[in-house]
Amino acid sequence: MCDMNKTTDKARPTPRAGIMDIDAYVPGKSTAPAGVAKVHKLSSNENPLGPSPKAIEAAREVAAKLDVYPDGTARRLREAIAEVHGLNPANIICSNGSDEILGLLAQTYLAPGDEAIITEHAFMIYKIYIQSAGGTPVTVKETDERADVDAILAAVTPRTKIIFLANPNNPTGTYLPFQEVRRLHAALPGNVLLVLDAAYAEYVRRNDYEAGIELAGSAQNVVMTRTFSKLGLGGARIGWMYGPLHIVDAINRIRGPFNVNATAIEAGIAAIRDRAHVERSSLHNETWLTWLNDELTKLGLRVTPSVGNFVLIHFPNDKKHSAEAADEYLTQRGYILRRVTGYGFPNALRMSVGTEEANRGVIDALTTFLKS
Numbered sequence: 001m002c003d004m005n006k007t008t009d010k011a012r013p014t015p016r017a018g019i020m021d022i023d024a025y026v027p028g029k030s031t032a033p034a035g036v037a038k039v040h041k042l043s044s045n046e047n048p049l050g051p052s053p054k055a056i057e058a059a060r061e062v063a064a065k066l067d068v069y070p071d072g073t074a075r076r077l078r079e080a081i082a083e084v085h086g087l088n089p090a091n092i093i094c095s096n097g098s099d100e101i102l103g104l105l106a107q108t109y110l111a112p113g114d115e116a117i118i119t120e121h122a123f124m125i126y127k128i129y130i131q132s133a134g135g136t137p138v139t140v141k142e143t144d145e146r147a148d149v150d151a152i153l154a155a156v157t158p159r160t161k162i163i164f165l166a167n168p169n170n171p172t173g174t175y176l177p178f179q180e181v182r183r184l185h186a187a188l189p190g191n192v193l194l195v196l197d198a199a200y201a202e203y204v205r206r207n208d209y210e211a212g213i214e215l216a217g218s219a220q221n222v223v224m225t226r227t228f229s230k231l232g233l234g235g236a237r238i239g240w241m242y243g244p245l246h247i248v249d250a251i252n253r254i255r256g257p258f259n260v261n262a263t264a265i266e267a268g269i270a271a272i273r274d275r276a277h278v279e280r281s282s283l284h285n286e287t288w289l290t291w292l293n294d295e296l297t298k299l300g301l302r303v304t305p306s307v308g309n310f311v312l313i314h315f316p317n318d319k320k321h322s323a324e325a326a327d328e329y330l331t332q333r334g335y336i337l338r339r340v341t342g343y344g345f346p347n348a349l350r351m352s353v354g355t356e357e358a359n360r361g362v363i364d365a366l367t368t369f370l371k372s
Helices: 053-065 075-085 097-109 125-132 149-155 178-186 213-218 245-252 262-273 275-298 323-332 356-371
Strands: 092-095 115-119 136-140 160-166 193-197 222-227 239-242 302-304 310-314 338-340 345-352
Touching: 053 262, 075 092, 075 239, 075 262, 092 097, 092 245, 097 125, 097 160, 097 193, 097 222, 097 239, 097 245, 115 125, 115 149, 125 136, 125 160, 136 149, 149 160, 149 178, 160 178, 178 193, 178 213, 213 222, 213 239, 262 275, 275 302, 275 310, 275 356, 323 338, 323 345, 323 356
Parallel strands: 115 136, 115 160, 160 193, 193 222
Antiparallel strands: 092 239, 222 239, 302 310, 310 345, 338 345
16 A cells, blocks of 8 residues: 655646745634633734624625625625725725735736835735745835835835735835825835735724725725725635726636625625614724733833724733733633734734723733733
């Protein structure tokens, strides 16, 4: 009998060059040790208010029709998005989470030898998709944990094909004022695609911020990506892109024909039209984001200024009160935060804004931890 575990590389399919050099994405943990009475998952930037009740009802109504394929163009969902944001639905593509769109953009516009620029603490999925397309990721330094336009422009070469810019950024929560985004775009060659990842746009309350709709609607080399995940539909996996028709056409040629499932389509339509739930979610976040920042600062912890629905907490350099020790302490008490070592922050934890109970519980636990 052949031992399948002892076959040579020549006796089995092997990935193309570069694939096994990619570090797989590791999501935030979601469980606590056995015996913990209640778990507060604060590791994935989910909406603590949950999904819109209207989205739940819409999803239930699909249950009796699960034998029927969804609309391959997600037309009604695109029309609902367009209605809310004042857009042309023809310029919108819907996807299985915004992650899928980011991957499709890399697959469409990168070839082996091409470069794509990302910032120092950017969302890790960008690098994965760049490498999977055969491109070369070029990482530029940030300034004060914020994207630096001049550093990005200095990294542009004739081989640059894409710039991925998360605004706001995950895991830092920092953002670029839109005049800086426009300055970046104005200095780019026309063949370089600027991808504005605005996954956390609904939570930003700053007068100098724009998600990128106007720029994506007027330029030939800019797209904006968004998600429904942070507004309560993380499990439904709905993302979308807005951009020029020539990019939409190119992406549609390689997009899966039924990439958004029927349940997600109906839940998404109901969710985006429930503006009251969107506003409640934003107000809850604004209140507790400020509170968490204040309380953590009172504890002597540095917090990166965030406009998202999470905070990046930096811990002391002593081993007893390090991020690793804090993570273990909190996990034992049912508070699940996110280690961000892979993002270049070995001594920090990212905490999603949670319910009042969860937020207060973390502060109480950290107060005791730091006194120990």
